[in-house]
Amino acid sequence: MRGLARVPIVPSRGITHLRRRNGITHLSFATSGQGGPRLSEAFGSLSRQGLNVFFIKKSLDAIGLGVDASEGEKAAQVLRDAGFDAKARDKCAVACVVASNMKYVPGVIHRIVRSLNKANVELLSTSDSFNSVSCLVESTDLDAAIRALAEEFGIEESPVPGPMDPW
Amino acid sequence: MPDSIVVAKFGGTSVTEQARQHAAARIAALKAEGHKVVAVISAMRVKGQKEVFSTDYLIELAESIGPDVNLRSKDLLLSCGEIVSTVLMSHYMSAYYPWRTVPLTGGQAGIITDFKYGDASMVAISPEYIFRLLEEDTIVFVAGFQGVTDTAESDSGYHGAITTLGRGGSDATACALGHALGAARVDIFTDVPGVMTADPDFFRDLPEEERPFPHDYVTYDDVCEMAHLGARVVQARAAEIAMQHQVRLRVASTTEECKGTIITSAEEFESLAKVTSVAHSDRVFQVEFSMNEGPDKKQIEEEILRLLGEAEVSVYFVNSTPRSTSFVVSESAVETIRELLYGMVIPIPAPSASRDARAQEGGRERLRYYVIGPRPSSVSPWMKKTNVQRQSEILRARTPGTEVVELEIAVGTPCRIISVIGPNLKNVPGVLYRVTETCEQMNLEILEIAESKNSLSCLVDEGDVIPAVQGLHQRLIIEGASAFVE
Numbered sequence A: 001m002r003g004l005a006r007v008p009i010v011p012s013r014g015i016t017h018l019r020r021r022n023g024i025t026h027l028s029f030a031t032s033g034q035g036g037p038r039l040s041e042a043f044g045s046l047s048r049q050g051l052n053v054f055f056i057k058k059s060l061d062a063i064g065l066g067v068d069a070s071e072g073e074k075a076a077q078v079l080r081d082a083g084f085d086a087k088a089r090d091k092c093a094v095a096c097v098v099a100s101n102m103k104y105v106p107g108v109i110h111r112i113v114r115s116l117n118k119a120n121v122e123l124l125s126t127s128d129s130f131n132s133v134s135c136l137v138e139s140t141d142l143d144a145a146i147r148a149l150a151e152e153f154g155i156e157e158s159p160v161p162g163p164m165d166p167w
Numbered sequence B: 001m002p003d004s005i006v007v008a009k010f011g012g013t014s015v016t017e018q019a020r021q022h023a024a025a026r027i028a029a030l031k032a033e034g035h036k037v038v039a040v041i042s043a044m045r046v047k048g049q050k051e052v053f054s055t056d057y058l059i060e061l062a063e064s065i066g067p068d069v070n071l072r073s074k075d076l077l078l079s080c081g082e083i084v085s086t087v088l089m090s091h092y093m094s095a096y097y098p099w100r101t102v103p104l105t106g107g108q109a110g111i112i113t114d115f116k117y118g119d120a121s122m123v124a125i126s127p128e129y130i131f132r133l134l135e136e137d138t139i140v141f142v143a144g145f146q147g148v149t150d151t152a153e154s155d156s157g158y159h160g161a162i163t164t165l166g167r168g169g170s171d172a173t174a175c176a177l178g179h180a181l182g183a184a185r186v187d188i189f190t191d192v193p194g195v196m197t198a199d200p201d202f203f204r205d206l207p208e209e210e211r212p213f214p215h216d217y218v219t220y221d222d223v224c225e226m227a228h229l230g231a232r233v234v235q236a237r238a239a240e241i242a243m244q245h246q247v248r249l250r251v252a253s254t255t256e257e258c259k260g261t262i263i264t265s266a267e268e269f270e271s272l273a274k275v276t277s278v279a280h281s282d283r284v285f286q287v288e289f290s291m292n293e294g295p296d297k298k299q300i301e302e303e304i305l306r307l308l309g310e311a312e313v314s315v316y317f318v319n320s321t322p323r324s325t326s327f328v329v330s331e332s333a334v335e336t337i338r339e340l341l342y343g344m345v346i347p348i349p350a351p352s353a354s355r356d357a358r359a360q361e362g363g364r365e366r367l368r369y370y371v372i373g374p375r376p377s378s379v380s381p382w383m384k385k386t387n388v389q390r391q392s393e394i395l396r397a398r399t400p401g402t403e404v405v406e407l408e409i410a411v412g413t414p415c416r417i418i419s420v421i422g423p424n425l426k427n428v429p430g431v432l433y434r435v436t437e438t439c440e441q442m443n444l445e446i447l448e449i450a451e452s453k454n455s456l457s458c459l460v461d462e463g464d465v466i467p468a469v470q471g472l473h474q475r476l477i478i479e480g481a482s483a484f485v486e
Helices: A039-048 A069-081 A108-118 A139-153 B020-032 B055-065 B071-096 B128-135 B169-180 B220-228 B236-245 B295-310 B331-341 B355-360 B387-398 B431-441 B462-478 B480-484
Strands: A015-030 A054-058 A062-068 A087-099 A125-129 A132-138 B005-010 B036-041 B101-104 B111-113 B122-125 B139-143 B146-148 B162-164 B185-190 B217-219 B249-253 B261-264 B277-280 B284-290 B316-320 B324-330 B345-349 B367-374 B403-421 B448-452 B455-461
Touching: A015 A069, A015 A139, A039 A062, A039 A069, A039 B431, A054 A125, A054 B448, A062 A069, A069 A087, A087 A108, A087 A139, A108 A125, A108 A132, A108 A139, A108 B295, A125 B316, A125 B448, A132 A139, B005 B020, B005 B169, B020 B036, B020 B071, B020 B185, B036 B071, B036 B128, B036 B169, B055 B071, B071 B101, B071 B139, B071 B146, B071 B162, B101 B128, B111 B169, B122 B169, B128 B139, B146 B169, B169 B185, B169 B236, B217 B220, B220 B236, B220 B261, B220 B277, B220 B403, B277 B462, B284 B331, B295 B324, B295 B331, B295 B345, B295 B367, B316 B448, B324 B331, B331 B403, B367 B387, B387 B403, B403 B462, B431 B455, B431 B462, B455 B462
Parallel strands: B005 B036, B005 B185, B036 B139, B101 B139, B111 B146, B185 B249, B217 B261, B367 B403
Antiparallel strands: A015 A062, A015 A087, A054 A062, A087 A132, A125 A132, B111 B122, B146 B162, B249 B261, B277 B403, B284 B324, B284 B403, B316 B324, B345 B367, B403 B455, B448 B455
């Protein structure tokens, strides 16, 4: 049998660190056109070309997604060839707040929005999952965004990928 | 591994009067294999019924007296459900089997928690007493979902208060005990034969070959993801404790003979399935407001998110455009949103007026008032004016010249989040394509999409949840790896 001391239980980790990804092209296109190409055709065309997409954001009549900047032009062309009027926004970046369980940490989105507004960082879009909130910003704002988020949550940027990171 | 410790956790449906014999047989089987057994017991629960001493029943009982039950008292009351089950299960075992048994409360088992009543976190376990009982070859029964505080409360001087761990907390009890006792394994006995590829309740009418099946092995990451995204197999915090402390888990059926599913770290696997499961959430609602593009939008959005955060409302699938903001909340948050936001007046500094105009107003900052209310479509047709319109009229009448803007917030129809889960799913080509194509072929509209490294989630109308889960399960799991050949 093991020793008899009190055995600590590691607490739930909450918000743990920040991650950044620079060099992103953000593509957006309308999806509502009757008789137009279907959403799956967009993703199928991108997949067949081996283009990896992330930061997918779908609203009622439009979709936005991120691709690596080196593939931005090709991805935009693939979408146009598939019949979508894709608009590309270059020089974007993502600042990401990572948590072990975002669902049980209410108020995170507000703190993100507040800190970025305060730092005059324009939040182009957000994407969230149960363990991260990613903020799309202009590349030139990325350092300021990371600084603002680090200060708001009292956490640091992680230079290495972790299991909860969105990419 | 003779003499090794196994912690066996039994869910609420496994310890009812009808199911108790099966739970006892599982414990007896572990004993016959030479294990020392610690059994963690949930409060009795019959699907679709309210069992006396179930957590739901006890909450209802207390709230029938008055809605604002003192949190400390509530925890003391709720802990009784598990204590009753534990004593009865222990008594059953000693009545029908030859081993000595001892039932313990969480506190007696050495489980120390923080002071957050209703949703306490375990901070440590003192396993001394359990070790002593196991050395005497006793089967130890521990009431799940509870612990005690161990330091003086700053305001009252009380200590040793009974706390509860939040819903599904018995899984967490079992995993934490497994860690503290150095157990060879934690067995979670439940009403399914393992970690399933989808919720079997959604497939009852389909042929056997199209139904969900249990995995032999899955990773901690997968189970954490499944738990967070709605699968009820193991509580999320329990999966996290198991992962953090590398506790080997097995999920198996209480009533059926089965080998169950082993949950362990990815390093132990030679190859991993591309898609492990299709999970679905409880009912959620999409909340949306639209307004003119401009600086007010940012401030209003920030203020609404602040109010919701302070009210402990979690929002997800946040979608912010220059003219609108939408997000998703759980069903339990909808009433909070209505109570909190409808009727709220948010003042926003109006664009700077000229110096002369400010001087005329005594140098005061001009404000623009946003009055929040429901979108008229959700207001009864016989009401001539919504409350928000009345409120705006009063504001305008009381403060002539003030700019008052009516801001309508729409709470949509019930939705569900469906998630496709798999290890490193983000790097599996074609998943997004197959998910969208499957939904299109079935004429199911995807309202929102969200992603993580190990999952892809879609918001769909509640009426579409069963066909969507069935369709995605068929395409991505039953058709299996062949679905991903480009």
